[in-house]
Amino acid sequence: MGDIRQVPVTELPDDFTDQVDRVLLDVRERDEWAAGHVRGALHIPLGEVPARIDEIDLDADLLVMCHSSGRSMRLLQYLDQMGFEGSCVRGGILAWIENGKPVEAGGLG
Template identity: 75%
Template sequence: MTIGIVRFIRFGARFGRPVADRSSGRVMTRHPAGGDCATMGHVTMGDITQVPVTDLPDDFTGKTDSIMLDVREDDEWANGHIRGALHIPLAEIPARLDEIDPDTDLYVVCHSSGRSMRVLQYLAQIGYDGMCVRGGMLAWQEHGKPVEYGSGEPEVDAHR
């Protein structure tokens, strides 16, 4: 399953493009993990809700009704993240699904929204509902929202 999501993300630009089925002569839309999108709950990026950073709390610590899922790589996380966020790098999502409560409001963040949108496409196809943080961490920091480095206290980027 890990290979599936990595392929899904890497080749996400091809997701939803029509392809010809040479055996039947019909044109269909292919799901990145294989199969016909018509039978697999095709989700496009346009179907995913995006939420502006200004509509989100600064801190997700102790929240029981919502999860901020950060899908960036370890080095990106270390360079600043939203306080109280759950960090699961993109490639680890399938193996760590049990850490994501499907009954809470799910917000997904990455650097600028690209990976978040693709992760949300994947999650939607397996029954999860979530929202993309519009603009990702770039927008978060541009709006002066606090970030946490390591396990320290939140800080506001002073380079503005």
């Protein structure tokens, strides 16, 4: 896992709605998403990613977020085996909130 790039939340915009070349993929479960998520993020629970891989723009700068980084790293290892690259949002939504970055609640994702 040491070779997967990790990006601190402080280097990311608060809102991904207008990000053209970047995708923030949130792989947490639906209840976690509903409790709070980053505006403009793409939500696909980790277990659904293989079946929904076509929904992810793998040519974009892919940033993966979960609760604290574990699931993100697992997904990035999986994508690496398929020949795709991405970065882990270091510390996940916990770090996002700890750094005072905004979250939206609700929604099915």
